[in-house]
Amino acid sequence: MQVESLISKIRNPSLDIVQFLKCSHLHLPDELSSASLEHCLQKIKHVGYEQTSSVIREAIRDQVDSVGPSSEILAKIAENLSLGSNQEILIEAVALEKLKENAEQAEKTAEAEFVDQIIGLVTRMHERLVLIKHSQTCSPVPIPADFCCPLSLELMTDPVIVASGQTYERAFIKKWIGLGLIVCPKTRQTLAHTNLIPNYTVKALIANWCESNNVKLPDPMKSREAEFSPRFMDPRSRSQRIWRRQSERFIPRIISSPGIENKADLSGTETQVKKLVEDLKSTSVDTQREATAQLRLLAKHNMDNRIIIANCGAISMLVNLLRSPDAKTQENAVTALLNLSINDNNKTAIANANAIEPLIHVLETGTPEAKENSAATLFSLSVIEDNKVKIGRSGAIGPLVNLLGNGTPRGKKDASTALFNLSIFHENKARIVQAGAVRHLVELMDPAAGMVDKAVAVLANLATIPEGRTSIGQEQGIPVLVEVVELGSARGKENAAAALLQLCTNSNRFCSLVLQEGAVPPLVALSQSGTPRAREKV
Known part of the structure; x- marks a missing residue:
């Protein structure tokens, strides 16, 4: 830039x-x-x-x-x-x-x-x-994701384990390390060493799977690195698409491998974290408060720290402290979990530690900042599809809707983002409508709230079910949707048009209301100058 x-x-x-x-x-x-x-x-x-x-x-x-x-x-x-x-x-x-x-x-x-x-x-x-x-795979059956190398995206023939515990195709991870990248490609964790340990278990599983499904193992030396498909590119000749740097001349923008000093730093951090995890078990409120504050800070700035904290068993302890009667300890614990959830493996670990119900408890009882960070953590966890189901069925939607209507400006944004992600799962849409979200979303479409695009994105999802359309009509959502089509951002117009399309195609009464609000001129303008998706909706 x-x-x-x-x-x-x-x-x-x-x-x-x-x-x-x-x-x-x-x-x-x-x-x-x-x-x-x-x-x-x-x-x-x-x-x-x-x-x-x-x-x-x-x-x-x-x-x-x-x-x-x-x-x-x-x-x-x-x-x-x-x-x-x-x-x-x-x-x-x-x-x-x-x-x-x-x-x-x-x-x-x-x-x-x-x-x-x-x-x-x-x-x-x-x-x-x-x-x-x-x-593009030629395999007649889907290849299990765990059998594919995260670098080549191909079925592995010689899987090896690196220091982070992840498994890769030997040829590709050797090439990666050879570029001076002493970092796990998947977890971003600094590798304590560059030894490659054969993963005989995965190799045997792959061999059994190939035999059962009549799949031939690829030759790793002939395997090409995954590239963007020309189907998704401009209609120009292949010679004009400059996609790949020649790897033998490619110099990465990363610093070279960490030396002994960096490894010592990681060892020192691990020692520090283990001590803090022990402090979490203390009966002293002051000790717990200080330990959660330190872990919150460590998890904020560094991917390696997030992995170390999780590996030292802190997640389950922090989940337990979400019910702490000390407000600051609770706030520190939920913020630490939010920071840890930036790592994808930690998302799964946090959900598996039964964190969802304690996070709901924080939404209902915490300080304003704790509520914001609880909503943000639920959003982070909901990136994983299974968690969308768990969160929706655990009773989180009601407290999120309450935060949407009564929280701080930051809390409202975090709540709307979480609700948007949850509304992608069809079963959650009715729950969100029944919790009264539409009224708050319509209120937040006032430009002064600074949340028009977030609110209209959720409404576009809710408009795909009958209860959602009925609620949008009852809460006077049609006039504001028409206003967004006329005056909103490109993305706002796109989602508003999608919501209006749902309203008009499923109800003659709503169609009449849309016309009465003067929607035709802005919709015509959108059909001529909007984004491709917006023009499609019009």
């Missing part, structure tokens, strides 16, 4: 130099072959950082509005940044994690939040690439 002006100044001279080398008859080194120079030339031509910044900001806005960016947007960003392979995307994620950690330690909150949003985009790119890879 910060180098756009410099890039624009050096782009044309760079093109001239490479073009000169390409056309010259000088004797050039082997690494400057005609094909290599053509690769450089096309890459420079497609450097469009100003456009890329605009696309990234648009994608971040979509993400903040709880509606993910489209596949086309993700593909555009990946193309402009030359993030075409799974390895390149994961390297970018590791680099961003380091930038975020540095910003947090320097207390540059705005910068850390922005980097975190970009990490979210890169994560979506990775998820999209996994889906593409699965859609």
Whole structure:
């Protein structure tokens, strides 16, 4: 983002130099072959950082509005940044994690939040690439996810375990470490050592699965790294798509491997965490309060710390302290769990520690900050599909709706984000409507609340069930939806149009009300200039 002006100044001279080398008859080194120079030339031509910044900001806005960016947007960003392979995307994620950690330690909150949003985009790119890879598989039956290497996304033939406990295809993790990346690609944990231990259990399971399903194991040496499919790209020739950096010349943006000092730091952190976990068991309120405060802080700034804290058994202890009669201890415990839940493995561990009901208890009894962080933790856990079901059936929706209506501005945003995620699971929609959410959502569509896009995104989901449509009509939601179609953001217009479409196609009465509110002119305008999804809804 910060180098756009410099890039624009050096782009044309760079093109001239490479073009000169390409056309010259000088004797050039082997690494400057005609094909290599053509690769450089096309890459420079497609450097469009100003456009890329605009696309990234648009994608971040979509993400903040709880509606993910489209596949086309993700593909555009990946193309402009030359993030075409799974390895390149994961390297970018590791680099961003380091930038975020540095910003947090320097207390540059705005910068850390922005980097975190970009990490979210890169994560979506990775998820999209996994889906593409699965859609392209030649296997007649779906391959279990645990049998695929997180780097190659292929069925593993020589699985090995790294220091973080994760399993990879030997050839691919060796290549990763060979680039100087002493970080687990999946967990982002710094590797205490680079030894690769054969995973005979997984290898045997894969062999049995292949035999049972008549699947032939791939040759790992011929396995290509997963790339973005051309189907999702611009309709240009293959030679114009500069997706891959040549790996032998690729220099990662990460610092080199951590030395003995870093390993000692991790050992020191583990010792500190073990002591804090013991303090959590103390009968002294002051000791518990101080221990939860320290764990909260440790979990805030560092991915390695989050893994160490979980491995030392802190999660179950922190869950128990969600019912602490000491308000500050409870607040520290829920915030520590929120920070720990940033790690995907910890999301599962927290849910398995039966944290959902204690989190609901915090929603009902905690300080304003504790309630906000409880809602945010429930949102974080609900990213996992099974947790959407558990949270909905555990009685969390009522307290979340109460926070939506009566919480602090931050609490309302956290509640709306959690409710949006929960409303993706069909069974939860009726619960959200029955808890009275629609009235609060309609109130929050006042621009002064600063939550129009979040509120309308939830309403668009609720409008897909009869109870939701009835409640939107009863709570005077139609006029504000029409207003959003006319004056809202691009994403707000899209979701408002989707909600109005549901109302009109399922009820003549609602259709008449929509027309009475003067919806036709803004809908016509939206059909001509809105986003592709918005035009589709119109």
